[in-house]
Amino acid sequence: MTSRTTTPAPSAHLSPSSGAAAAALASLAALATGTGPEHEVIAPSDGRPLGVVRQASAAEIAAAVTRARAAQKAWARTPATARAAVARRFASLVLDRRDEILDVIEAETGKARLAALEEVMDVSRTAAYYAHTAPGLLRPRRRGGAFPVFTQTTERRHPKGAVGVITPWNYPFTLPASDSVPALLAGNAVVIKPDEKTPFSALLTLSLLREAGLPDGLAQVVVGPRDEAGPALVEAADYIMFTGSSATGRKVAARCGERLIGFSAELGGKNPLIVLADADIPAAAAGAARACFANAGQLCIGPERIYVHEAVRTQFTEAFLGEVGRMRVAAGAGWDAEMGSLISEAQLEKVRAHLEDAVARGARILAGGTARPELGPYFFDPTVLSDVPESAALCREETFGPVVAVYPVASDEEAIARANDSALGLNASLWTRPARGAELGARLEAGTVNVNEGYAASWGSHAAPMGGWKGSGVGRRHGAEGLLKYTEAQTVAVQRLLRFAPLPGMSNERYADLLTAAVRVLNRFR
Template sequence: MPPGEPSRHENTSLTDTTSLADNTSLAETPSRAMRTTVPWERLGRLVSAAGSATLEVRTPLDGSVLGTVPRSVTADVAEAILLARAAQPAWAARTPRSRAAVMARFGRLVLDHRDEILDLTQLESGKSRLDAFEEVVDAARTASHYAHVAPDLLRPQRRPGAVPVLTRTVELRRPKGVVGVISPWNYPFTLAVSDAIPALLAGNAVVLKPDSRTPLTALYGVALLRAAGLPDDLLQVMVGPGAELGPALIEGIDHLMFTGSTATGREVARRCGERLIGLTAELGGKNPLIVLPDADLRRAASGAVRSAFANAGQLCIAAERIYVHRAVYDAFLTAFLAVVGRLRLGVGLDWRHDMGTLASPAQLERVTVQLHDAVARGATVLAGGHARPDLAPWYVEPTVLADVPSEATMACTETFGPVVSVQPVADLEEAIVRANDSEFGLSASVWTAAGRGEAVAGRLDVGAVTVNEGYSAAWASHAAPMGGWKASGLGRRHGVEGLLAFTESQTVATQRLLPLEPPPGRRGAALAFVTGMTPGIRLLDRFR
């Protein structure tokens, strides 16, 4: 399809098949609203599943069943990969600009269907509407960014040849083939589609396995991609347990994009290593936030609250450890706790709440166990500390702790919930030592005078540092890479690396006029060749 040509799907309206809007207030009659406004059956048709088994999807808003989707089994994985692989050559044969046009249309469709995506994301994950909006913006901007830069990044690149004029060398970027994407439940829309976008733009097919708890938002994203003009078989979706489908997926694909825990990431890396296929993995974090004496404390307090409690703390790049210079510790803590106390708690498909709920009983148990362990070992609760089943079945108040001892599980293990510890430090050096004292290295936040922030950032052992912002500035800089050091991951999403990771580089060198080797079988030819080449090499080195 030539660049700019309208897709045959361009005028397809999703309103009749995937709109979630009606006049029912979830707060008034949650069960009826969730039963009657979501067309699960239409979305379920996108799942690669030959059998009759299904999975229930429950909403964290009240624990009721949203609906059911087909359940994929191991045999479906091979079939999905086969279909994707068959569709991939024709897609790869299209120009990068033609593929980019599809993604640009997808980005516009995301914004056009903003409210439906917000509703569905909230229903499946339990997050606040503002947190759901982050997913809409991120997916739209990812599509727009890569649609803009991919054609230039993927075009053949001239490289200096072995001998100027005589050697023409070109680097090509070839698609891997079939890319697997395993996406998590905490950002079910954007991490499903935004990781698929660069893989597809690079000319690959994709097999997507969203988390079993949140498949519907991922399926909605796939529906939008197809409405934007993506060939149907090119993107396959499987829904089922990761322990069952993951190994079968890895056995058949050519590269894997995985977002999840470090423990699972190690097993995934082992399996990918055995097959010698590429892996991009964003894993866990125990992210520090540092407040220095020259920081704007009111802004720092507000930013720290957002960084710690966005998505109820269920965010890989959320701040879980706050280190504050002793000179401003009391002032910061007073301001910080005041902002925490003003948070509007609750759930609902509206803009009234600042923090939503945990996504599952498993998350509630994880947070509760860590919280009780920390308090039993001497931690002090400065705010929150209680479950709130009156708000939602798995809701936990935003919780601030002080005096968390080093032996507490929470001190070194990712909590992934609305709990943050605050600790004074004597100076910058202590803050840096404590921030780096972790097996993780995903993200950090530094609050200080702007000119000083970059110098501090350069001493932190993490993949991304945001100065005078919680995490949004770094994450939303889509032209820059994002990923973890140490136990926080492999490779990068976003940036040039986030696209080229889904390609294989190929060097094509064409020699003209004179060969680079002496003719075989001639007496003295080798010596004459070496004698002539040596000064030529010196000359090349001089002018290179």
């Protein structure tokens, strides 16, 4: 079975043939910190050049961090409520400038406009959430002292300094913005290194932050080859927030460990989607199609393996293939497309390699399996496989493309066990009765679990932490942890009257007995 797709759509709004669009991109490019060679950014949907950005050398990246650190001193003294006001204005600007942002995201990534909309909504909600909560999270808090009345203990939060934010190409607006805003609200400066394929979305983030009132120097964007610019930022910054592959994340973590600086990372995922016997099958099929092929499968939290109870295997598979067959794959800036392009030739080749290896080892293609060059150089049909053996790379390695494998399971227990049988643990999706889903979801080894949704329910719950278990990451974004990780905790304890030593004339033994008795009393109450 092959999926039916749309014919090519008109080119995106953001076209270099438009003088206004070219001027807008040139204006953004001027915000990049760097005087090195020009890097040309290419639109993946049709291969056209979008614009050029100057690259930063390692020395320029170090200098950018130094400038950021200098600007951060005054920012750290700015009241948290004033910092929050900048984030609140930024959240509104993102919505006001929605279509402009969508144009830039689409042009750089080739993703469908509806997928780009997720980024806009996420950034606005993240900024608004932290604008509301940051002052409370950062205020000094009284803690229980060593001795009641005599010890007054306060927990304070101080910014790290200059935070390095290293982001990939798949969500080029969400990740720079949503990782930078809480760092800034915590009183830090940020230096953002976006993927060199998608710098304009990060530069647009910088432009909007400045328009919202962020002081000069506090946020900077540096562009350069990942093997040079990334390590340079890791060497210079006071804290690193990294999003990318597990392999690169380990290297970044190792260097941060050597430097004894903080580190947080969201890494790869091989995410399971489970359909149990009591699931709403039409809803599960539609939800699985949306989740598996969101952003052409180039989504860290998107499902790549589906486990279906044997009792509903045939029913689900037929419904799922029907949803996949109706998906609209297209280029352009219209709202009708449900899936857009892959980002590059390298990503297309990885998808092909995983697919060919799986088929060679006995897998069957149920839908898709073919490139769509008539739509653009990197388009590929949404693809569904069955009978994928354990020996296939696609079975365990992250594909990061529009390919998903369906596996039958005989019981709920087998579904949970197979879902957990992975070195990665980023996200999971479970389709069943809500109460049963909540119970079984707690047994899944993943940082986020969605019941009767693919990924959006947990991703959009900005008050709750999001991140990976096992090889899928360290630390969390969103929630209180997503801001407090950018701070140093400090305890200030003020002692009054009572000393931690024998009173004058008291023997050490008598002091030990009195202290023991006092601790017995304290243990009863605290």
